[in-house]
Amino acid sequence: MQLPKLKRYQKKYDFSYAFGAYPVLDLLKYRKEKVLKIFVKSEGLQSDGISEISEICKKENISFEENNRLIDKIAYKENTYVVGVFEKYECILEQNENHIVLVNPSNAGNLGTIIRTMIGFDFRNLAIIKPGVDIFDPLVVRSTMGALFGINFKYFESFKGYTEAYKAHNLYPFMLDGAKNILDIDFKEPFSFVQGNEGKGLDAGFKDFGESIYIPHSEKIDSLNLSVATAIGMWEYSRRK
The missing domain is CATH 3.40.1280.10 (SPOUT methyltransferase, trefoil knot domain)
Known part of the structure; x- marks a missing residue:
């Protein structure tokens, strides 16, 4: 899936957002194949969490871009410093698990x-x-x-x-x-x-x-x-x- 034009989230979209360092780190850990791009604000670049995200993106060849304006446009909170854009996906429930x-x-x-x-x-x-x-x-x-x-x-x-x-x-x-x-x-x-x-x-x-x-x-x-x-x-x- 190519990166679409990004706007505030709507249910009809084929993609969604993970806002914040912890959600983005878990997105990269468990669903990295669904990541379309990571955006970061300039003032967050020196934080430990975003530094770790940057290193993972380099290692996995995932697009990583500094873009304050875009984050302000799509985020719900002012103190959002990193956003993971990902493709929606489906799962199968395990038959033998609770x-x-x-x-x-x-x-x-x-x-x-x-x-x-x-x-x-x-x-x-x-x-x-x-x-x-x-x-x-x-x-x-x-x-x-x-x-x-x-x-x-x-x-x-x-x-x-x-x-x-x-x-x-x-x-x-x-x-x-x-x-x-x-x-x-x-x-x-x-x-x-x-x-x-x-x-x-x-x-x-x-x-x-x-x-x-x-x-x-x-x-x-x-x-x-x-x-x-x-x-x-x-x-x-x-x-x-």
Whole structure:
């Protein structure tokens, strides 16, 4: 793919941006074949992170250019000193590994936090059931701190489409009125932790899939934040390993 004319990101584009040194370093580490070009601001050239990026670009023959004006044009924040332009790509989820499944996620920050937490607990496969937030939105990319480039992800038209593709996975929907306390669940691998939308959660029909789970908490709140609940699930599984 040739470098297109660069503008503020739109979902329809075949490319996206990684803003900041950490996301760009992970882009170069995990998806260097998708990098179209790296742009840097003059005032950032002496920083350790950008110096490392420059060395990688020289070694891998990746185009590296100083361009303050362009970064000011496409960046969301004033203190952005390096941008990685990359081609969008598709992934395949691993059949024998555990999955995180998000049904209609709508918040970019939550999605980014979940992806970063996945890397922290060694979960590498993410399914998103449409409609869902754009995983290539630079706000998502930046909130992952580059972790996006270290996972596999795939969008599905429906939850049924996902379950038909991964029939061997044991399903654990997280619901406020789930059948079992998470502390009493005997996780059977490979499994899929299924989480609902930030506002609505999962509808009652998800109780028919696998073994539904609830996370106990005080009555002073209605529910836990999506990224928090997902992190608790991953931590509880990891704690037992």
